[in-house]
Amino acid sequence: MQPEVSETLAYLELKIAESQLSSTPDQLSTETRAQVSLLARRQFQLEQKILASDEAQQVFLPDATLEEAYQRIQSRYETDTLFAEALSNAALTPSGFKAALSQEMRVEAILERVSSHVEPITEDAAEIYYYTHLERFQLPERRQASHLLITVDDDQPDSDPRVYRKLCALLDKIKQKPTRFDKLVLRYSECPTAMNEGNLGLITPGLLYEALDKALFKMQPGEISPPLRSPMGYHLLRCDALHPATRQPFAEVSARIIELLTERQKGRLQKDWIRQLGH
Known part of the structure; x- marks a missing residue:
């Protein structure tokens, strides 16, 4: 396995373990670690298909944008030494981490482009959602x-x-x-x-x-x-x-509902597009 591939897989394992298990890969049991590793490989294969698509050729990630994201993550650690230790514990080098981060950001940008033509959510649609989900807008x-x-x-x-x-x-x-x-x-x-x-x-x-x-x-x-x-x-x-206890009025939450429904629309478009990559 090429070094950049192994480190990208290590990065994906770290992301999956943190988001789904609130842990790091080295803290998992052997069985759970194997499951996380399998999910990471599937995610890697999917990302490779996305990066090989025609739409990917229209997306460019500036070096400055990548560097800004890298620095933002690094700043979460009190010292550079602690950041380096965290990377090492995840079987990552700074360059490998940056390469994996770049791939992740490019995939996100491609998916955003694919779903950029989503139909705008109307105020009426948002209001229908509000009145059919009133329990979600209750304040205790x-x-x-x-x-x-x-x-x-x-x-x-x-x-x-x-x-x-x-x-x-x-x-x-x-x-x-x-x-x-x-x-x-x-x-x-x-x-x-x-x-x-x-x-x-x-x-x-x-x-x-x-x-x-x-x-x-x-x-x-x-x-x-x-x-x-x-x-x-x-x-x-x-x-x-x-x-x-009261209910938030529609006027207060309409923008949030429109954002929610827009993201759902984008998600559906992205899933449909991804399914077509396999054909």
Whole structure:
């Protein structure tokens, strides 16, 4: 096998393992690695057909575009050494990686060209999609919330009860005068949000730690929770506003729907064109 072919296969194996298995080829079992290798070979053969097509002769990938993509990937690593190690672990050299990346980008450009004459999606078509898929545009109930956090030092046996008592004392002060909450957050909270009055932003279910999440979605605006324990420590949680579950209006999502349907149209054109390559 030619070196450039083996490295392109290694590149495809890496892409498949990462996208489908959230792993790298060297972390896979022997059986799974063999399956990934088979998929990579099929992908390689398909790409060779695409690159040998008449349409491929009309696509040119500038060196500057390739270099920009290569540098963008390399910049994800903290150092050049770490990038080189990642390539080595995937059985790739910098030149082999760049060649495989070039092939991938050329294939993408060819497929984009093949599907460039897709029929525009009309507003009416987008609206039909919207009303036949209303469940996809539901927004869950959301809450605006703030908190005061004091952390617990697990290495100190008395830290947990001491912090709990402190939160109870602060809660008593807040109950006497609720407007004290923001000032007490600024003074006592050990969360970076203290500089913004403890604001946690707009919260959807499942975003916070479980104890906080359960409490928040039972609270009313202005209500303050008892001390709540999380892995970080104890929190006083305030519900600032309630946003009921709602549906996104068509006007807000029409552009996204048109983009989605356009991409689907392109995908169908590309698949039809690829099937014809085998005839």
